Amino acid sequence: MRVVSGIQPTGNLHLGNYLGAIRNWVRMQDELEDGQECFFFLADLHAISMPHDPAELKSGTLEMAAALVACGIDPARSTLFNQAQVPAHAELQWLLNGTARMGWLNRMTQFKDKSGKNREGASAALFTYPVLQAADVLLYQATHVPVGEDQKQHLELARDIAAKFNHDFAPHDADGNEAPVFTLPEPINPPQAARIMSLRDGSKKMSKSDVSEMSRIELVDDADTVMKKVKKAKTDPEPLPSELGGLADRPEALNLVTIYAALADTTPEGVLADFGGEGFGKFKPALGELMVETLKPISGRLNDLLDDREALDAILARGAARAREAAAPTLSAAYEALGLLRP
Numbered sequence: 001m002r003v004v005s006g007i008q009p010t011g012n013l014h015l016g017n018y019l020g021a022i023r024n025w026v027r028m029q030d031e032l033e034d035g036q037e038c039f040f041f042l043a044d045l046h047a048i049s050m051p052h053d054p055a056e057l058k059s060g061t062l063e064m065a066a067a068l069v070a071c072g073i074d075p076a077r078s079t080l081f082n083q084a085q086v087p088a089h090a091e092l093q094w095l096l097n098g099t100a101r102m103g104w105l106n107r108m109t110q111f112k113d114k115s116g117k118n119r120e121g122a123s124a125a126l127f128t129y130p131v132l133q134a135a136d137v138l139l140y141q142a143t144h145v146p147v148g149e150d151q152k153q154h155l156e157l158a159r160d161i162a163a164k165f166n167h168d169f170a171p172h173d174a175d176g177n178e179a180p181v182f183t184l185p186e187p188i189n190p191p192q193a194a195r196i197m198s199l200r201d202g203s204k205k206m207s208k209s210d211v212s213e214m215s216r217i218e219l220v221d222d223a224d225t226v227m228k229k230v231k232k233a234k235t236d237p238e239p240l241p242s243e244l245g246g247l248a249d250r251p252e253a254l255n256l257v258t259i260y261a262a263l264a265d266t267t268p269e270g271v272l273a274d275f276g277g278e279g280f281g282k283f284k285p286a287l288g289e290l291m292v293e294t295l296k297p298i299s300g301r302l303n304d305l306l307d308d309r310e311a312l313d314a315i316l317a318r319g320a321a322r323a324r325e326a327a328a329p330t331l332s333a334a335y336e337a338l339g340l341l342r343p
């Protein structure tokens with residue numbers, strides 16, 4: 001079993017990022033058995049498919065790497081790196097561009113969503129983004145790729161590209177059996193990605209770009225800030241119900257209960273069983289304390305790492321060296337299969 005997954009780098013990481021993707025990665029790493037491996041990378045090459053600020057990309061990549069380590073990705077156990085330090089990603093993408101069909105890429109909904117009304121003005125990178133994503137996983141012979149709903153179509157495409165490449169170009173052994181160049185990766189559902197909303201508006205996702213800092217708990221926030229933000233979170237005057245149905249049209253209350261459940265590793269129903277009938281005067285301090293307890297070690301490690309650029313560079317350099325080594329045989333096999341002469 002080899003798990004491979006990527007995440008686009010951003011800065012200002014918050015509780016939503018942690019309880020969404022990041023904690024799932026940590027759990028997958030922690031659940032692996034001997035002989036199984038995780039490759040986790042920052043998809044910095046994907047980030048240039050949309051208009052971007054170079055300084056922000058650089059600081060976002062470093063911050064995301066630091067956050068992953070602070071949250072529990074152990075660079076000794078998992079291979080943690082950024083794509084740009086492993087040229088094989090860009091190389092294999094080009095090789096796979098010969099196999100991916102225009103018709104397949106034309107059907108990708110993410111391109112349609114992200115290019116919107118301005119298809120003519122979208123970058124070519126945005127169009128071929130899913131081919132780079134295929135290269136990301138095929139390069140390492142990934143067997144399992146944890147992806148959310150929105151990325152399922154891209155993984156399906158990676159399988160189509162791998163199958164067509166194997167069919168068209170894979171060498172055959174002495175008995176005439178195909179010796180596949182690529183493994184077809186299976187999608188896996190991440191254990192549980194909680195959807196965390198803004199503390200100021202329960203209908204909007206918690207976001208790094210919200211103008212109000214009070215809308216999000218950042219991973220670098222200290223205990224006092226966390227407590228203050230939770231106490232000021234928007235709510236309503238009603239006490240908590242004892243059944244989930246009672247939160248149907250109370251999005252802010254539902255969000256706080258969802259956050260509590262995710263942090264305590266229980267269900268919203270479980271939280272309501274404990275707090276049903278209580279007002280926010282009692283629930284908010286309990287939530288704040290739980291949050292501080294979870295985030296304190298994370299923010300401590302994160303701030304330390306952000307202050308130690310050399311340590312962070314070394315972690316990424318080591319991860320990239322391991323990734324380059326793991327990628328080399330597959331990249332060579334792909335060049336060879338295509339009839340490309342190499343030293």
Ligand code: TRP
Pocket residue numbers: 004005006007008043046132133136137145146147151
């Ligand atoms: N496109 C993914 C996203 O935006 C990130 C990503 C890039 C990825 N390469 C990947 C995810 C390979 C899984 C496997 O979420």
